[in-house]
Amino acid sequence: MMITGIHARATLHFFNSLTRRKDPFQPLDGQQARLYTCGPTVYNFAHIGNFRAYIFEDVLRRTLRYAGYGVLQVMNLTDIDDKTIRGSRQAGVPLKAFTRPFIDAFFADLRTLNIEPAELYPAATDHVPEMIALIQRLLANGLAYLSDDRSVYFKVSAFPSYGKLAHLDLSGLRAGARVAQDEYEKESVGDFALWKAWDENDGDVAWDSPWGRGRPGWHIECSAMGMKYLGESFDLHTGGVDNLFPHHENELAQSEGATGKPFVQVWMHCAHLRVNGEKMSKSLGNFFTLRDLLARGYAGRELRYVLINGHYRQALNFTFDAVEAARTSLARIDEFVSRLTETAAGAPPDAALPAWAAEIHRQFDASVFDDLNTPEALAALFALVREGNSAMQGGALTASGAAAVLDLIAGFDRVLGLISFGRRDARALPQEVTQLLEGRQAARQAKNWAESDRLRDELKRMGWEVRDGKEGQKVKKL
RNA sequence: GGCGUGAUGGCCGAGCGGUCAGGCAGAGGUCUGCAAAACCUCGUACAGCGGUUCAACUCCGCUUCACGCCUCCA
Numbered sequence: 117m118m119i120t121g122i123h124a125r126a127t128l129h130f131f132n133s134l135t136r137r138k139d140p141f142q143p144l145d146g147q148q149a150r151l152y153t154c155g156p157t158v159y160n161f162a163h164i165g166n167f168r169a170y171i172f173e174d175v176l177r178r179t180l181r182y183a184g185y186g187v188l189q190v191m192n193l194t195d196i197d198d199k200t201i202r203g204s205r206q207a208g209v210p211l212k213a214f215t216r217p218f219i220d221a222f223f224a225d226l227r228t229l230n231i232e233p234a235e236l237y238p239a240a241t242d243h244v245p246e247m248i249a250l251i252q253r254l255l256a257n258g259l260a261y262l263s264d265d266r267s268v269y270f271k272v273s274a275f276p277s278y279g280k281l282a283h284l285d286l287s288g289l290r291a292g293a294r295v296a297q298d299e300y301e302k303e304s305v306g307d308f309a310l311w312k313a314w315d316e317n318d319g320d321v322a323w324d325s326p327w328g329r330g331r332p333g334w335h336i337e338c339s340a341m342g343m344k345y346l347g348e349s350f351d352l353h354t355g356g357v358d359n360l361f362p363h364h365e366n367e368l369a370q371s372e373g374a375t376g377k378p379f380v381q382v383w384m385h386c387a388h389l390r391v392n393g394e395k396m397s398k399s400l401g402n403f404f405t406l407r408d409l410l411a412r413g414y415a416g417r418e419l420r421y422v423l424i425n426g427h428y429r430q431a432l433n434f435t436f437d438a439v440e441a442a443r444t445s446l447a448r449i450d451e452f453v454s455r456l457t458e459t460a461a462g463a464p465p466d467a468a469l470p471a472w473a474a475e476i477h478r479q480f481d482a483s484v485f486d487d488l489n490t491p492e493a494l495a496a497l498f499a500l501v502r503e504g505n506s507a508m509q510g511g512a513l514t515a516s517g518a519a520a521v522l523d524l525i526a527g528f529d530r531v532l533g534l535i536s537f538g539r540r541d542a543r544a545l546p547q548e549v550t551q552l553l554e555g556r557q558a559a560r561q562a563k564n565w566a567e568s569d570r571l572r573d574e575l576k577r578m579g580w581e582v583r584d585g586k587e588g589q590k591v592k593k594l
Numbered sequence: 595g596g597c598g599u600g601a602u603g604g605c606c607g608a609g610c611g612g613u614c615a616g617g618c619a620g621a622g623g624u625c626u627g628c629a630a631a632a633c634c635u636c637g638u639a640c641a642g643c644g645g646u647u648c649a650a651c652u653c654c655g656c657u658u659c660a661c662g663c664c665u666c667c668a
Contacts, residue, residue, distance in 0.1 A: 136598095154668075162668085169668035198666070283597065284664065308665070334666090356668030357599095366665085387599085388662070397667060425617075426607060431600075431661065438606050441618035448617090451631065483608095491608045495616035505632055509625095565627055572629080583630050590631090 126183040128485050130352075131429060133360060133383040134281055138487055141382060143351050148186035150350035151177060152342040152380070153234065154359055155191040158218040159199040163403035164419065164434065165389035165396035167229060169356045171420060172386040172428040172488070174231040176354065178531045179484050189234035190345045193219060196240040196321070197334055205319045212241065225406045228416035230533040238341045240332070244323045246340040247332040251310045251325075253374040260310055263301040266328040268311035273304060275369045281383060282361035308366055309333035335366035339379075343371060353380040360385055386428040393433065404434075417534055418442045424490040424532065445498075446534065452501045453535060456522050459508055463515035465523050470513070472503045473521050484531050497528055545591065549580055553589055556582070560589075 128141040143149045153173045156162050162170075177187045194200070195215045204214035219239075226233065240247075251268055254260040259274045272278045279285060314322045314329040322329040332340075342350065348371070355364065364383060371379035388395045396403045409419060421442035426432040469477065476499050483492035504521055507513040513521070529535040545553075552571050559567035572582050581592045 156668080157666090166668045172668090282663075285596075306665080354668095357662070358667050361597095361663060362665045363667090386668070388668080390661080393660070395662070395667090399667065421617095422606085429599090430607085433606080435606075437618080441606065444619090445617055448631095455632085489608075491616070495608070498616055502633080506634095509633060560627095563627075569628070581630075584626075584628090585631085586626095 126481070126485055128179070128183055129487055130382055130384055131487050133364075133385050134380075136283070139382065141351075143185055144349065144381060148188055149177075149180045149352060150346040151180075151187060151189040151352040151354070152338065152346055152350065153189060153191045153353075154338060154355035154363070155193050155237065156218075156222050157194040157197055157199060158215040158222065159197070159203045160218060160398065161221055161405040161407060162225060163396060163398065163405050164409060164423075165403060166356075167225065167231075167406060167419075168389045168423050168428075168432065169354075169386050170226065170231055171229060171423045173354050174229075174533065175424060175428070175484075175488055175490060175531065176352070176384070177232060177234075178533065179488055182527070182531050183485065187235075188346065190236045190238065190342065191234040192338055192341050193222075193237055193239040194334070194337065195219075196331055196337070198317075201318055201321050201331075204321070205317075211321050221407075228406060228410070229420050230416065232533075236345055238345065240337040240341075243337070243341050243344065244332060246344050247336045248311075248323075248325050250336060250340045250343075250370065250374055251332075254310065254370060257373060259369075259373040261303065262327055265301055266313040266330065267301060267309055268327055269302050269307040270310050270366065270370060270373070271303065272306040272308075272369070275373050277372075278306075278369050279365065281368050282365045284361060284365070308335065308362065310336050310370070335363055336370060338363070339367045339371045339374075342367075342379075343375070348375040349377050349379060349381070351381050352384060353382075354384045354386070357385045357387055387431045389423075390431055390433045396434065409439075412436075414439050415443075417446060421446055421534055424534075425494060427491055428488055449497070449501060449535060452505060453522070453525065455508055456504060456518050456525070459513060459515060459518035460522055461515050463519050465519035466514070466516040467520075469520050469524060470507065470517055472507075473500065473524055476500045476503065477524055477527075480528055490532070493528070493532065497525070497532070500525060500528075549575065549578065549591065552578075553582070553591060557589060560584075 129138045130141045131138045151173075153170075156166060173189075173191075177189050180187050193215075195211065200211060200215055204211045207214050251260060254270065255262070255268065258271075260268050260270050262268055310333050311325060311327060312330050312333055313327070314331070318331060322331055342353070353364065353367075360383075368379050390396060391402050391404075394400060394402060406416070406419070410416070418439050419442075422434070422438045423432070425438070425442070468474070476496050479499070480493050480496035483489040483496060500521070504513065508518070525535065552575055556568055556571040556575075559571065575582050575591070576594075579594045581594050583590045583592070
């Protein structure tokens with residue numbers, strides 16, 4: 117790929133939830149971005165709103181690589197939590213057996229959406245010792261305490277900067293209904309569980325610890341696994357906005373409380389996907405899983421297009437009209453790539469792009485490097501489609517020029533991930549199609565338009581679209 | 595109540611103090627036997643009211659409406 121490498125040391129800007137500003141970004145070690153992305157809780161199929169976050173993270177890691185950085189990404193699998201435990205008990209199977217199918221489905225869904233795999237997918241169940249060790253550090257630092265029921269809580273009042281990520285002042289926190297049941301175990305309402313003593317709802321999901329049988333709290337999982345694989349300080353931590361508080365706030369407090377070092381350089385959060393103006397969520401029940409949408413005949417890349425057609429920090433309203441529009445838009449891009457490929461005819465790419473393409477290249481890079489502005493990047497892509505088609509139509513694009521533009525578009529797609537997957541391979545035409553085309557060719561030479569149209573209709577019924585151009589008939593599988 | 599986000603043309607969706615977002619849909623045109631594709635042209639869009647400014651969709655204030663977080667949630 118020609119463009120690889122020329123972006124080395126590109127200046128990236130990301131909006132940091134911690135500073136609430138767009139800040140310039142550099143990996144701490146100058147080379148490799150270490151990225152922690154909160155993964156799925158594997159008690160059910162993920163929905164398209166969840167995938168908005170995973171696609172945002174995918175665009176992030178692709179952009180980092182496009183910019184010339186290495187990426188080490190960790191995405192955890194949350195398999196210890198109230199819902200996975202409840203599910204496994206209801207199903208009457210061990211926890212690992214209960215979560216396995218949802219983990220498999222999750223990975224299948226990632227492939228459907230052309231989401232690049234992370235380097236590591238650690239599961240909470242495999243990291244309980246690390247979590248216990250971290251809790252011990254917090255106890256030693258006076259930031260945690262053991263309650264009467266042998267649970268361990270984080271002591272928020274002992275960590276003065278608590279609330280700095282979510283920008284919340286918890287001094288006025290009032291006890292809500294949910295909090296009340298634990299209240300007399302905790303010293304303060306804002307305190308949260310690091311270790312939960314076993315209770316009957318946990319069944320046989322329990323681990324031994326210095327404090328007795330029990331299980332880790334949700335937040336400690338990400339701190340422990342993040343630090344294990346990415347170090348005590350790393351570059352980027354992402355998730356949906358609803359993770360900002362309490363989850364990420366707690367993670368930050370636990371991690372910095374244990375190490376005394378800054379935990380994460382940049383926190384990034386993507387906005388919600390809405391349906392009918394409301395957040396799409398499992399608790400509201402207004403969600404579509406990827407499977408639901410595939411069953412309706414939509415393709416992974418069409419959904420991916422819809423999800424990157426809006427900026428990640430802006431709420432996005434999911435509509436079927438938008439998916440239909442995505443389908444048409446993608447067809448136009450595919451058509452362009454085909455024409456370009458034909459024009460290039462295997463020629464080696466020119467060293468320099470045509471001037472118009474070079475300008476679009478600049479625009480594309482500026483867009484994605486500025487806080488992942490994918491809508492603008494798509495606009496640049498369409499500018500390329502328009503200018504390129506125009507140039508080819510006017511015979512102004514040489515084979516080598518077309519090859520160079522093809523390389524450029526392939527470069528764009530390293531970030532967007534829309535073009536190079538989900539397209540049907542060109543296959544040899546079936547015998548009967550070839551015959552009909554030959555018959556049609558003869559009819560056309562005889563200017564027998566009625567017969568020509570009839571054969572075109574027949575081919576269409578068989579699922580082949582024919583177009584007539586200067587070079588003769590072109591056929592495409594519908 | 596606290597913190598925060600948003601209101602852009604039929605739909606989706608960027609953006610900036612002063613020449614264009616972009617896509618889809620629609621209208622007209624070029625090309626074509628026709629069709630398709632492609633290209634060209636076409637929309638008095640920036641919630642309302644004030645203010646700042648030579649100039650505001652873009653900055654400030656207020657109003658209205660919508661959405662999110664405030665210990666399940668991507």
